[in-house]
Amino acid sequence: MATVYGYESAPKDDLFLDNADKAITLMTNSMFPGASLVNSIPLLRFFPSWFPGSKFHTAAKECRELTTEMLDLPYNFVRKNMVGLFLNFSQCHNFIFLIFRLTEQPRSP
Numbered sequence: 001m002a003t004v005y006g007y008e009s010a011p012k013d014d015l016f017l018d019n020a021d022k023a024i025t026l027m028t029n030s031m032f033p034g035a036s037l038v039n040s041i042p043l044l045r046f047f048p049s050w051f052p053g054s055k056f057h058t059a060a061k062e063c064r065e066l067t068t069e070m071l072d073l074p075y076n077f078v079r080k081n082m083v084g085l086f087l088n089f090s091q092c093h094n095f096i097f098l099i100f101r102l103t104e105q106p107r108s109p
């Protein structure tokens with residue numbers, strides 16, 4: 001996290017790491033054979049979420065939200081710190097700055 005995003009993670013109760021841990025745990029627990037009825041009967045994924053036995057829809061939605069947060073939180077941390085006076089030189093910072101410089105339109109005299 002420090003090299004890629006310039007974020008020093010806390011040893012305990014770190015938002016970024018706790019979020020990633022929840023997402024990975026939820027995803028791996030749902031992949032085991034027999035963990036969900038949809039693993040045995042794939043046709044169930046097309047049933048609505050209110051249908052009996054479709055509890056996996058809720059777990060999939062929660063996992064999707066956690067995974068999106070897991071990707072967006074560190075990136076937004078870098079973007080927020082680029083605006084302020086905090087000098088955060090990381091790989092993500094360098095790539096964002098490079099993309100900005102490459103897409104910047106040349107000024108006419």
